[in-house]
Amino acid sequence: MRRMSRPIDFKIEKRLPNSLARAGVISTPHGYIETPAYIAVATKATVKGLLPTQYESFGTQAIIANTYHLYLAPGEKLVEEAGGLHTFMNWNHPIMTDSGGFQVFSLGAGFGKRLSKFLPPEVTPEPAVAVYDEDVATSHGKLAVIDEDGVTFTSHNDGTLHRFTPERSIEIQHALGADIIYAFDECTAPDADYEYQKEAMDRTHRWAKRSLAAHRQNIEANKRQGIYGIVQGGRYGDLRIESAKDLAGMDFDGYGIGGSFSKHDILGILDQVNRELPEGKPRHLLGIGEPEDLFIGVEAGIDTFDCVLPTRNGRTGTVYTRDGKLHVDGASCTKDFRPLDPECACFVCASYTRAYIHHLFKSKETTALILASAHNLFFLTDLVKRIRQSILDGNFAEYKESFLSRYQI
């Protein structure tokens, strides 16, 4: 009976035989998310270059904002005063907030650009430059100093010193008011050694318990917000599985698979991780991915995805097509009067040519990135919607084969 009063519920509509793929519906206080679904990234309470009315029209069902960024600016109290994130950013559908762990360690520490979910497997990163030494933190350099209770870090904006604990992250997320919040986790550098990764994972599990307790203790927040735990373990399969087992024993409303890793490391063990998680709860893969990853993720039992790539690629002139990625800012598109993707149903493809968008990129017009980002977000949202439909129709394997046989990576 207690379960029924939770703000987040998940109903599985259909399971695929011979894989973990399933179609379902997550219900939240701001509506439903039909899964599998692609969640749009709105880090600072805006999807870069796009307006809510636009991505609502693309079929976007939910967005994910970021606790670290919104804490730094405009501050969670201002968002709360504005009526919460939904009102503040004019999105009256489901919202998630990531706990800020990834950003505290990647932006607040010295990992720089090397802390990426998209680190190619062939890259051997140099040792992490994050400093675990409290004395050094006072220098206001790019540092994240960790202790059992939490982490002290510097703002990537101005170098000022801040501190997150699990309780503080949850408190901020309560003020922001997303439908789904995340436990605060320690996000290690992708090159962390096994010993450190194990230590960090164990600490993350202790933080997960504290995050969960902090959330359940807030009666009001607990009524209107659900909480996901985050599976860690870096690139080590056995740690990932251990992490999933430990977290599965905690009463979260769903689970995120997080941390910094090469996507090639994580995708290979995703199904093993998900087998350890409670089948009846939704699973979110944080920060992935590309079209080819979405099929792998769905088969491994992932229900929702988010990734900055649709808008990041869009801003830099790369767009998705049924045949693979296209550099619309490249010379080949100068006189190409076809749509970005001739088979796409988005408003960009209905009204604009590659030649026009190429011209806008060459002319450094803002509308270039708007149109490319809009198409990309539609493309990936639509792709996951089609994957969902193929599960419901029982032809996932055929759809996957037809898409991937054509899509050039």
Added chain:
Amino acid sequence: MRRMSRPIDFKIEKRLPNSLARAGVISTPHGYIETPAYIAVATKATVKGLLPTQYESFGTQAIIANTYHLYLAPGEKLVEEAGGLHTFMNWNHPIMTDSGGFQVFSLGAGFGKRLSKFLPPEVTPEPAVAVYDEDVATSHGKLAVIDEDGVTFTSHNDGTLHRFTPERSIEIQHALGADIIYAFDECTAPDADYEYQKEAMDRTHRWAKRSLAAHRQNIEANKRQGIYGIVQGGRYGDLRIESAKDLAGMDFDGYGIGGSFSKHDILGILDQVNRELPEGKPRHLLGIGEPEDLFIGVEAGIDTFDCVLPTRNGRTGTVYTRDGKLHVDGASCTKDFRPLDPECACFVCASYTRAYIHHLFKSKETTALILASAHNLFFLTDLVKRIRQSILDGNFAEYKESFLSRYQI
């Protein structure tokens, strides 16, 4: 009877007593422009940061693109191959193209930022650095070299050498395919002395005749495009009036008031200029202006306006309100949960607060300039629409008084 076959027609619906103000309708091959009207600026075939569906919803009736910029990139032949500007940029309503004279001289020559329509009256500019010496042009510096036949200039993009004549400008504008094109004019520096200004004006009149002849000779273009002459004369009232008289004798479909000038110079003699122009033809004031200018322009007999300010101000955090301009990126808006303009009917004011847009500016998010530009373009479009309605309702003077008594310049 010949008049009836013209692609551009103008019907005056109502005149105000005691001023030159009138409300009318310009008919074009792509629909009507109810005047007075604010034309949106789409220099490079896009209104900066906004999409046609957006400004169509604001009540924008027509846009003005630029011959100089579109000739340089993507090139008029590509636009023609794309099906013309309307198809290329997805705007199936009236389009004007400025002839490129202003840009050839301001961007192609060395006038730099000093050639501005908004030069404040207190500024005494230094001598123009445009070089009228053919030998120097080959150095590919920032030069515009003029002769009786036309002007040789360098691209502001890459310094390459190009040449416009009246016939070439018209040819380019035929390829671009706007509903209303402009005669090619020499645009002098705002500090040009009387003697040079007179010489340039006389040459501009000879170019006007050649532009008109080049247009009328192209039977097909003549059927689907109208042509406006451009009144020149710089800051000298008597030259402006002489220019209007001379051009009035030519068979243009309408007239632009152009050139580089302090707006304070031109607004004071605008009614005298317009008295010389044929009453039955539409008049466009190029590159002006601000709310306070629009009332002056309308009273002086202007039918259409265009200006980059709605989007330029929007990009830099300045928005229009009933009370005057507001710096939404300024500290005063940090916790201001009101709309940009509480009395505005635009979608931005319906859904977003100053605090949110302030946050987006501080976070350097593209959506900041999108929302501010959208509001500004709506504001000025709507203002001119209200001015039009006040003429039709016979209460222009009251509307002007009520608006300007509140609006702080």
